Amino acid sequence: MCTGEPLLLPKHSSSRLRSFFEKNQFRTGYATHGLFPYRGKFHPQMIKALINIMGLKPGDTILDPMMGSGTVPIEASLMGINSIAVDASPFCRFMTQAKYDALTISQKPLHSALKNSKTLFELFSKQLGLPVSGSKTRNGSRRSEFTGVKESITAFQSTLIDRFLGLIEGVDKDTLDFLLLAYLDSAGYSExxxxxxxxxxxxxxxxxxxxxxxKIQYVLEGSESILAKADIRQGDARKLDLDDEHVDAILFSPPYSFAIDYLANDSFHLNILGEDIERLREKMVGLRGKPLKEKYSIYIEDMGKILAECARVLKPNRLCSIVIGTNDNQLSKALGIPKEEVTGLHKIIIDFSKIRLRNCIKII
Structure with a gap:
């Protein structure tokens, strides 16, 4: 999966960029992990290692209650391990589903799409809006607004395939979602x-x-049956729609408190999906509340609920692995105390786990 050219770079790419991917081809440049450069994503090799360390076997089921860009379900599927992946963001659900479906998507419509890329771009931009080049800063804030979304994807998705049929032979919903993810990716770059x-x-x-x-389908040719099922959902990690003792393992990385405003980062994409961003903010762990101290307090409360849910749905004597940093610097500013006096997020999670996860936890 990892050998050969890691990804196709545009001809205008700098020698520095090409060198980076040549040296780092074994990190994220395989399967469909590299589709869409989502902030704070896992390295898939780390996920593969943790799944092995946790003792999972083909046919087992792993849960990621805060899936983000979907590294856990994609990697688990490649290992023959079933997964349930949940996120409050509808864009994360959409992105992960598109990446999972791309493992087996029909290639013929995609090559047709390449030949008609200009027409496809005009159709997407006309119906969904066009970002203003350079309108977004590194931290996600905007210097100017994108051209308004005329029609959300959910509003016209049923008719969009009919519009594409004249351009792309064999287009279906999976193809449409794949092409839309590419458009959203390009919109993010343009911003x-x-x-x-x-x-x-x-x-x-x-x-x-x-x-x-x-590339990935060439590798998987003849062994597609090894791919396991990924159940990808939009939902709330604080109240999982799962039965007690339902999964064989849990692996996730919660937001580092309020370190990244994912809604501001994904605003263009969420608008296209027809989401009310401010209403969604009330469901996003780490974004609820206004003053920093209030955000921190709510975050701690929410993490307690999430860990309680993890303990409920995990089978006895199985493992929950949580990847988290300390976030000392930001917490120091939020709480108004010296960094040395901050209780790191990793320590808080460990303390919670002693009570709610029966000590079945690995901290990295």
């Missing part, structure tokens, strides 16, 4: 950079996406 027009960003990213599909 952060003025180096290339949005149409050129889309064409380059779509070409890279199709290359990714070709």
């Amino acid at each position: 952060r950079s003025k180096r290339k027009p949005p149409i050129e960003q889309f064409q380059a990213i779509l070409e890279r996406y199709v290359f990714v599909v070709q």
Whole structure:
């Protein structure tokens, strides 16, 4: 999976960028993990290692209650391990589903899409809006607004396939979602950079996406049956829609308190999905509340609920692994105390686990 060219870079890419991916090809450049550069994502090799350390076997089921970009369900599927992946963000659900489906998606419509990339871009931008180049800063805040979304994807998805049929033979919902993810990826780049027009960003990213599909499907040819099922959901980690003692393992990384405002980062994508961002904010762990101290207090309360749910749905004598940092610097500012006096998030999680997870926890 990891050998050969890690990904297809645009011809204009700098030698520095090409060198980076050549040296780091064994990190995230395999399967569909590299689709969409989501902030704070796992390295898939770390997930593979943890799944092995936790003793999971093909046919077992692992839960990621805060899946983000979907590294756990994608990697688990490649290992023959079933997964349930949950996130409060509808964009995370959409992104993960598209990446999972891309493991087995039909390639013929994708090559047709490449030939008609300009027309596809015009159709997407006309119906869904177009980002303003360079409108978003590194921290996710906006200097200017994108051109307004005219129609959400949920509003016209039923008719969009009919519009594509004249351009792309064999198009279906999986193809449509794959192409839309490429468009959203290009929109994100356009918001952060003025180096290339949005149409050129889309064409380059779509070409890279199709290359990714070709590569992983070449590797999997003849052994597609090893892929395990991924049940990908939008939901609340504080109240999981799962029976007691339902899963064989849990592996996730919670938000580092309020370190990243994922809603601001994904605002263009969420608007396209027809979401009310401020209403969604009340469901996002780490974003609820206004003053920093209030956010911190609510975050701790929410994490307690999440760990209680983990203890409830995990089978006896099985493991829950949580990947988390200390976040000392930000907590020091929020609480108004010296960094040395801050109780790191990792320590808080450990203390919670002693009561709610019966000590079946690994902390990294």
